[in-house]
Amino acid sequence: MNAIEIRNLNKSFGSKQAVRNLNMTVPQGAIYGFIGENGSGKSTTEKIICGLIHENSGSIKLYCRDHTDPDVRSRIGVLIESPGCFPNISVWNNMMIQATNLGIKNPEKEIARVLKTVRMEGAASNKFRNCSLGMKQRIGIAFALLGDPALLVLDEPINGLDADGMRIMREVLTDITQKDGRTVLISSHILGELEKIATHYGIIRHGQMVKEMTAQELEVNCRTYIALKTGDMSRTKRLLQSRYARVEEDESGYLRIYDIVPSQEVVRFLYENGIVTSEIKSAKINLEEYYVDLMQEREGR
């Protein structure tokens, strides 16, 4: 079953069309990385999913039901913008205020459960203002987890995290989905970090979904390539282009061959043409490069 299924979603603010004919499919249990530049329409889409703003047209199904269905609405946890916390009171008391507002039954037990999930059980008595950025962002996730939602919508929760904060966040999100069977929609423009977390991706540009894919598909798309240097790069480039389908120069001055071909074959081919290879390596393009490539294709370079 899909946790989220959006078809032909449109939303305008005055004359500004923030979301246009957007389609999105998020399978149950996924960590769906929703990627796009600032202003591309991520937050608007998320707010519509959560019922915080209304769409102009389109269909939004959550667990096969209309997103306005109260039963389904009560199964969504949201973190859009920062959690409304009081700086001078403890994490625990902030959680208690939120739990009371939400009408959570048995709040002590529920707060203990969610703080444990976000690795904050040892910091419950800390004042909110004394928490690190990583802790504050995890408190936001704890807020979203109150009431045991099936779907979490998290808007840019990994901005500005250091390596340690990132590692804990990754563990928390993996636990939430794999151990607890929840689905997470997580928006970001930090591609490199999402790459280590997400099981699915959706790339949005100017309010439109450009591409959706699984992490496995990304793996295939982010092909391995061979990068090399020789003493005569311009002749090497011509030679390689005459033989291989996609040969490009990268920013570091290497020639890249994107076809699947053994390095020895390339070295031999160049040698037979009087060119000595001084350096050769194989690597994979990462999510960041893939994204830039895809965007450039869209621009019709």
Ligand SMILES: Nc1ncnc2c1ncn2[C@@H]1O[C@H](COP(=O)(O)OP(=O)(O)O)[C@@H](O)[C@H]1O
């Ligand atoms: N309440 C609003 N009023 C007017 N324009 C808005 C409003 N919310 C968002 N927009 C515009 O819609 C576009 C998409 O914004 P947003 O969804 O916040 O993008 P993202 O979250 O990807 O950065 C932007 O051009 C933004 O300026």
Ligand SMILES: [Mg+2]
């Ligand atoms: Mg946003």
